[in-house]
Amino acid sequence: MNWTDERVEKLKRLWSEGLSASQIAAQLGGVSRNAVIGKVHRLNLPGRAKAGGTVATSRNAGKRPAAAPRAPNYAARATTTRTVTHAAVGATALKEEIGVDAVQEMQFVPKSNVVVPISRQLALTDLTERTCKWPVGDPLKDDFHFCGCESPDASPYCTYHARLAYQPAHDRRRAAAMRA
């Protein structure tokens, strides 16, 4: 992917808004968080003073073990960023269009007698590869969020929502009651 003026500007904006490198990478698409961080440095953008990360105490960071056998594990590293990208891209526009920022306070969703996992109410940018991506609520309303519970393996949904998503024919009836 190329660092077009457009993409650079978006990077600047998101970075100044305090989004993490990986979140920015997901929104831009086609780049890793490392790419984002690298670009931020090259642009001489102010780093994260004291936020989350570390304060340059790393004297040996980046130094490769001299004769370290290059054992690239592309598969492992690529998976995380790449996959999330697709999911995020489509919804990015949606977020901006609606202006959902982070107004998601505690709001208990009343459920029937069925056991439903407590939604973690994650925002789009909080989704990772192993969080349930089951959408909850009306995307056009600002209380929209994603389930966000832990999803096993490579499943896009938690075990509960996976069953709703991949319903065996004989479960249809039960699902009707669960829907909410």
Place this chain on the structure above:
DNA sequence: CCCTGATTCGC
């Protein structure tokens, strides 16, 4: 293990 940013250096 998940994540964060920072750094170096082969490309």
Place this chain on the structure above:
DNA sequence: GCGAATCAGG
């Protein structure tokens, strides 16, 4: 200039 590999830390 780019970004993977790596480090250091929460």
